[in-house]
Amino acid sequence: MSWSKASWQRIEGIYSEILKMPFITQLTDGTLPLEQFQFYVLQDSSYLENFGRALALIAARAHDVEDILTFTRFAEGAIVVENALHESFFKEFHIDKSGPVGPTSHHYAHFLKSTAALEQVEVAMAAVLPCFWIYKKVGDEIYEKQKEHNNPYQKWIDTYAGEEFSVLVEQAIAACDRVAASCTAQQQERMHHAFYTASQLEFMFWDSASALHSWPF
Numbered sequence: 001m002s003w004s005k006a007s008w009q010r011i012e013g014i015y016s017e018i019l020k021m022p023f024i025t026q027l028t029d030g031t032l033p034l035e036q037f038q039f040y041v042l043q044d045s046s047y048l049e050n051f052g053r054a055l056a057l058i059a060a061r062a063h064d065v066e067d068i069l070t071f072t073r074f075a076e077g078a079i080v081v082e083n084a085l086h087e088s089f090f091k092e093f094h095i096d097k098s099g100p101v102g103p104t105s106h107h108y109a110h111f112l113k114s115t116a117a118l119e120q121v122e123v124a125m126a127a128v129l130p131c132f133w134i135y136k137k138v139g140d141e142i143y144e145k146q147k148e149h150n151n152p153y154q155k156w157i158d159t160y161a162g163e164e165f166s167v168l169v170e171q172a173i174a175a176c177d178r179v180a181a182s183c184t185a186q187q188q189e190r191m192h193h194a195f196y197t198a199s200q201l202e203f204m205f206w207d208s209a210s211a212l213h214s215w216p217f
């Protein structure tokens, strides 16, 4: 079995819980409270900037030229999406840019940046994979399930259910499988662990938006 298939099997339980989350079901039927979407977009804007930095670090540390190119493109893509959030969602949903970055977005961003900087690069590639793969699967699920034609969050849904994102996700999975093939069993296990941790953080990211989770002081 490929590394990616085995890794996905381990997070199957997390993924099915994600699909049941109120944030996701409400995004699907368009009933998500505005305040929660605003909170989410603000957190995601900070997240994407840091995700882009982590991807650029991985590009710099990658062993082969093909991966340098792939991760450089990913880094660019993350910043382009971040800019798009600013251009459209921030304006359309009246989001206050000066709002604080909450603890979950902060933690996820720092997990990715420290993993990208300090862990073996293959482990770092595994750590960023759920960001692609889970969003793709969730985007497709929402797109298929939705019945509402006037969903205020349609643009968000289209970003991740679209063909363009799908191509990137395939590349990210392929890169992980390629590098995993030359890793020892122990190194592959560390890759699995990073993938699992990031998947938990994906769950927590949406959960924190439902709860509007902020710092205590």
Ligand SMILES: Cc1ncc(CO)c(N)n1
Binding pocket: 044, 047, 048, 130, 131, 132, 135, 202, 205
């Ligand atoms: C938290 C999070 N994970 C993944 C993505 C998709 O890249 C995103 N926009 N935000």
